[in-house]
Amino acid sequence: MLCSWRAQPDDAGRLSMFNQKLRPVLRPNALYYLRVLALSTVMLWMPMCLFFGAVFRRGEYIYRTDIEIVDLDQGPVGRQISQSALLLAAAAPDQQAQPRWRIRNDLTTLAATREWVRRHGWAALVINSGASDRLAAAVSGNSNTAYNPNDAATLIFNTGRHPIIELSYIQPALTTIARKAQMEFSEGFTRQLQGSGQISAIPAQNIVTLATQPVAFRIVDAAPLSFAIAPIVYLFSFLVGQLCVIGTLIAWKMASFSFFLKVKHTHVWLGAVIVVLVWSTYIGMLSALAISAFRGPSYSRFALPYTVGRFFSLWFTTAMVLSAGGMWLMSWFVILTPELLALASLSLVLPNVASTLTAVETAPRFFRWFYALPFYNGSMLYRFILSGGFPRIGLNVGVVLGELFSWVVILWLTTLVRQYTVIRGTSDVPGWYRGNIFFASPVPYYKDKKIEPEQETESFEEETISITDSADDATSLKEGNLGV
Numbered sequence: 001m002l003c004s005w006r007a008q009p010d011d012a013g014r015l016s017m018f019n020q021k022l023r024p025v026l027r028p029n030a031l032y033y034l035r036v037l038a039l040s041t042v043m044l045w046m047p048m049c050l051f052f053g054a055v056f057r058r059g060e061y062i063y064r065t066d067i068e069i070v071d072l073d074q075g076p077v078g079r080q081i082s083q084s085a086l087l088l089a090a091a092a093p094d095q096q097a098q099p100r101w102r103i104r105n106d107l108t109t110l111a112a113t114r115e116w117v118r119r120h121g122w123a124a125l126v127i128n129s130g131a132s133d134r135l136a137a138a139v140s141g142n143s144n145t146a147y148n149p150n151d152a153a154t155l156i157f158n159t160g161r162h163p164i165i166e167l168s169y170i171q172p173a174l175t176t177i178a179r180k181a182q183m184e185f186s187e188g189f190t191r192q193l194q195g196s197g198q199i200s201a202i203p204a205q206n207i208v209t210l211a212t213q214p215v216a217f218r219i220v221d222a223a224p225l226s227f228a229i230a231p232i233v234y235l236f237s238f239l240v241g242q243l244c245v246i247g248t249l250i251a252w253k254m255a256s257f258s259f260f261l262k263v264k265h266t267h268v269w270l271g272a273v274i275v276v277l278v279w280s281t282y283i284g285m286l287s288a289l290a291i292s293a294f295r296g297p298s299y300s301r302f303a304l305p306y307t308v309g310r311f312f313s314l315w316f317t318t319a320m321v322l323s324a325g326g327m328w329l330m331s332w333f334v335i336l337t338p339e340l341l342a343l344a345s346l347s348l349v350l351p352n353v354a355s356t357l358t359a360v361e362t363a364p365r366f367f368r369w370f371y372a373l374p375f376y377n378g379s380m381l382y383r384f385i386l387s388g389g390f391p392r393i394g395l396n397v398g399v400v401l402g403e404l405f406s407w408v409v410i411l412w413l414t415t416l417v418r419q420y421t422v423i424r425g426t427s428d429v430p431g432w433y434r435g436n437i438f439f440a441s442p443v444p445y446y447k448d449k450k451i452e453p454e455q456e457t458e459s460f461e462e463e464t465i466s467i468t469d470s471a472d473d474a475t476s477l478k479e480g481n482l483g484v
Contacts, residue, residue: 028437036339043343047350054354054370058362062169065099065361068117068124070107075132077152077185077215084181085125099123099173110154117156118222118389122166123174125217126154135214138206139193147206153178153217159302160223160389162359163231169362175219182215189214223389227302233291234382235356237314238321238375239349241283245326246345248279253333257429260415260422261443269415272334273408276326277319284319288312303386313385320400321378325352327407334414337431352376374400 015022069085071078082103089101099122107113110126117124131152138147155174159166190211193202202210252275259268288311295306304310325348332344352375360370370376377396384391421427425448426434428441 032437039339040342043346047346050367051350051354054351054363054367055358057364058165058358059169060096061362061364062099062165062173063096065122065165065170065359067099067101067170067174068104068107068113068121069101070104070113070124070126072108072110072113072129073127073131077132077135078127080185080188081125081127081153081181081215084184085177088177088180097169099170101177114156114220114222117158118160119391122158122161123170124156125174125178126156128152128154131215135210138210139202141203147209149209149213149216150218152215153182155217155219157219157221158223158389159221159230160225160383160387162383163225164357165359165362167226167231178217182213182217185215186213221302223383223387224302224304225383225387225389227299228296229294230303230386233295233386234379235353235375237287237291237318237382238325238356238378239353241280241287241318241322242325242349242352244283245276245279245322246329248275249326249330249333250341252330254430257422260419265416265419268419269412272330272411272415273327276330277323280322280326281319283322284315284317287318288315304388310385314382317378317381317385320397320404321374324374324400324404324407327404327411331407331411331414334411334418335431337433337436355379372399372403374403 017026069082071082086101086103089098092098104113104124107116110128113124113126128151134147134151155178157166157171157174193210252272256268256272259271263271291314292306292311295303299306328348329344333341336344351370352373354367355370355373355376356379360367360376363370377399380390380392381396383389384393418427421433422441422443423446425441425443425445428439430438432439434441434445
């Protein structure tokens, strides 16, 4: 058996870890690992600070988002609800944790408002056109149909812009203010009816509605993206895919030493680029298939239909994002020593993850550079593909492709440096450099003198043969006796 103690090698003649002969080896190793521990602490601390700094205080920067108030009614109902909403928002206890409320007069229809919110906004409170006229007709009895209070106002959301921010902050703020404004209007309208005596003239089909809830609102999502896994679908697609790419790149680094010795630099560089692109494309296909299989039963009601075109769009988006991140990692992996590989990985993964968990508008201004990260632009493309919200296709694709091509060029330089150090014997197979305690390159150091092996030459012209018994040999030949 493999685990049998009898199958283990004999310890006879082996040294103990406490043997003094090992101290010259253990001491530098222990000091080295202490330095690695300190470096690892810094490597972990810095990206984690970036991550938590970006998402920890996002609730304090919600005031940078906007909720539009659009009065299409232009009557007493519209004016009262609009002013009530503004006053209630201004009276909120923590203004920094509340979105800004703005009156918009340039949007003239409900359809135009919905389209504007889908393309540019976060949410809107719309007082529908004719709300005052319908309420007056219901009170006077001039309407032949039953009064529907939900026709008074519409709340428009844009979940597709950012599900986490929209569901956590924007929607609660808008619905809370809208309900308070509705209650204020209903209380004032009821007192007005009772004081004027008009309540006796209201038709029976409308009296209960007008006495309890004269105005209400409908909720419309201009870009729905609120199915079960919507807030994390793009994050996990990129994160898991990038982690799979990291393992492949580390394996390539460890196995490419002989390539740098024997293969042309351009071919090694192209090989590294092809490895990243092919593996990222394959992982992107698996990600799109996973979303197709596990998007959940609520997807059909809270997102756009999952078509063949959207499948390939998600495939291309994931492959593009993973390729950009993979080129970044490969460019660093080629020249970094093994203990620094985690630094390159963490500096890529954690800031990119943070950029998908929060909108840049709700992060401190220091994190404006999130706009340039692959995960951020890829998540915006994901949200647009699945919901149609906040389209910035040209900008997002241009940023990611620009980063991809930039890191392809940088990879050309780093592979050139790697080949130079390998050939000169200053870098070994794992990537340790000369001077490190673990350095062990099979290539001789270029400054060391080459020891040529001694070559034995056979030259019959210069060789002298000394024969001291030639007389005896001649006698033996004459007599026929050869010394036997």
